[in-house]
Amino acid sequence: MDPNWDDMRVFLAVAREESLSSAGRLLKIDPATVGRRVSRLELALKAPLFTKSPQGYVLTSAGERLFEHAQGAEEAMRAAAGAMEGATKSLSGQIRIGAPDGSANYLLPQVCAKISDSNPDLDIQILALPRIINLSRREADMAITVSAPTAGKLLVQKISDYKLHMVATADYLSRHGPIRSVNDVKGHRMIGYIPDMIFDRELDYLNDLGIDRVPLASNSVSVQLRQASLGTGVCIAHDFTLPFHPQLKKILTDQVSLTRSFHLVRHQGDQRNERLNRFADALSRGIRDEVARLEAEAQA
Missing domain, CATH: 1.10.10.10 (Winged helix-like DNA-binding domain superfamily/Winged helix DNA-binding domain)
Structure with a gap:
């Protein structure tokens, strides 16, 4: 048999x-x-x-x-x-993207909606997890990461850089006093990641600034920004999220300005898959354009 x-x-x-x-x-x-x-x-x-x-x-x-x-x-x-399928004009079937919740909440919805408009028979799934997506277990067809993985049989492509700054509401600053230096920040209530749940070294922003206490913490970027928008403290925010949170204003821009990168990670065996290649190109192009658009809006 x-x-x-x-x-x-x-x-x-x-x-x-x-x-x-x-x-x-x-x-x-x-x-x-x-x-x-x-x-x-x-x-x-x-x-x-x-x-x-x-x-x-x-x-x-x-x-x-x-x-x-x-x-x-x-x-x-x-x-x-x-x-x-890649030989046909539009894509169909199902494609799942794994991503950290910052990009999953603030970039992928609009990027994937545009791809869907051009490919009405395509089902796009966004898997938002506060950890690294396990592609070897086929949790997803591809993943957005902050660090480029170095182990495993993977295709890794840099998509785009993005900026982060320290933010707070005007109401918070009026109640707790101005912040003129990083040393001043240590006297304010910080919002950030749960320290022992930071799954990527590139996300450990506060530790890099010498801030070791996080009174309001979450493993979700969206929760952190929601807390900061309520005027409860100070946090580090992606510039591309700020148009969604107009209450938040950048502070200490001359002293705290971080740059990180998004990478697209795929199974090495999928490099001959024309359908996934076409989708990956559209996704990468869409993320680059959306980061640039939102960062320009935040700057304006």
Whole structure:
């Protein structure tokens, strides 16, 4: 009995999720069926592919060898489907983008809406998570990151630089006094990330400024900006978010001006996928244009 592609898909899901139930949710089949399909594949290959541990289903040495080949087959099939679809005028199907919540909330909605206008049969999903998206587990087709990853078989493309400044409301400053230097900031209530939940070194803005206490903290940029907009404290904000929060004014612009970059990260095996290539080009171009537009509006 030869293995079939459907069983390979189940195998890949279990290998990535390390759980029959999680793989079942991903594939929309019940866990018992997942278990039977894995057993059928092991029987066809005459080798055990997983061992059960307290952490879940772990690949055996035979499973690890199969995993490499199965990923290659998956990438080839995705590339073939992408080539056929990429040849058509408009894109269709589903594409999922993983992104930190700053870009997910303030850039991707309008960028993806424009792409959708040109591709009415395309379903675009934005996965906003306060952590690095795991592309190897196929959480998303591509991801926006702040740091360029250096490990794994990934395609990494710089999209755009963006600026950040310290901000507060006029009402907050009138009640708590002016801020003329970074040293003055230490006497004010800071808003920022939860220190032990900062998932990227590039986001540790306050520590770089010598500020070690964050009285109002959240793992979400949107929550931080909402708090600052209410006049409750001082925070670091992306310039491209400021048109959405007109109450916030930049302060200490001559002393605190940060630059970070967005990168587009994709599976290396998708570089021949014309459909994803076209979408990635449109996404990158849209983000660059939107950052430039919003930063110019914030400056004006």
